[in-house]
């Protein structure tokens with residue numbers, strides 16, 4: 090069994106790649122819930138949904154979130170009414186959030202609802218929210234404090250960030266399923282997700298960071314930064330704004346003491362020696378999963 094610490098789209102693609110080379114039932118994804126949002130009274134879990142939709146083959150590849158073949162009639166009506174339509178919930182996608190919210194109101198945990206949804210969609214990989222407690226990643230920005238989706242979607246992650254806080258993380262605990270997965274996995278992979286806003290909120294839950302550090306030799310991280318830039322999203326910009334180097338070396342420093350190995354892209358080959366000098370092993374390969382061959386090769390490298 091292997092475990093993948095996961096944010097959204099980068100993690101979804103890596104897990105889909107791993108599904109090509111091993112039994113999906115032997116993979117557990119421990120998923121960030123710091124960007125979950127309560128909107129229109131609905132509990133929305135973007136990272137869990139992006140991964141489950143992708144593994145079910147239902148994802149909208151163009152957007153990188155939501156469902157393929159989506160329609161937007163509810164949002165259009167809401168916009169006409171002058172309601173809050175900046176966070177676009179597709180007509181089909183809404184059913185997921187309605188179902189999750191109903192089950193949570195009935196007393197189910199996020200872990201239980203995620204299992205039910207995955208069973209419904211035939212997703213064989215086990216998806217585990219890192220915690221059933223409420224945590225919320227928030228931003229202290231040049232225009233004031235912002236919630237995750239306000240920063241990411243409403244402001245298009247285009248405001249200067251001074252600090253990131255994961256509200257509730259200190260008092261939260263990982264679920265026992267997450268703890269067992271981290272203890273029992275032969276390998277733990279940190280997906281090429283944003284280190285600061287996708288992976289760090291997972292690390293901040295209870296003693297997850299300590300658990301990971303105790304498994305350092307079995308932890309392999311994949312750098313989401315290639316040639317100084319993120320493929321998608323604000324990882325490079327946030328790293329610079331918060332005083333990190335926006336390179337694979339900066340990623341290595343961020344995971345220092347947690348990951349024994351870093352996988353970097355061919356484009357960053359000349360940084361390998363610098364990373365090794367920090368006591369980390371380095372593997373160089375194509376980390377962009379642009380076609381099935383590259384996806385398969387990356388999966389084989391992280392498992393090797």
Ligand code: FO1
Nearest residue numbers: 097124134135138154155175176177178242
């Ligand atoms: N991302 C956007 O850029 N715009 C949206 O309107 C949007 C809506 C949305 C609805 C449901 C969902 O599960 C995800 C959604 N996302 C949207 C993506 C998402 O919020 C972010 O990409 C992640 O939170 C970052 O991992």
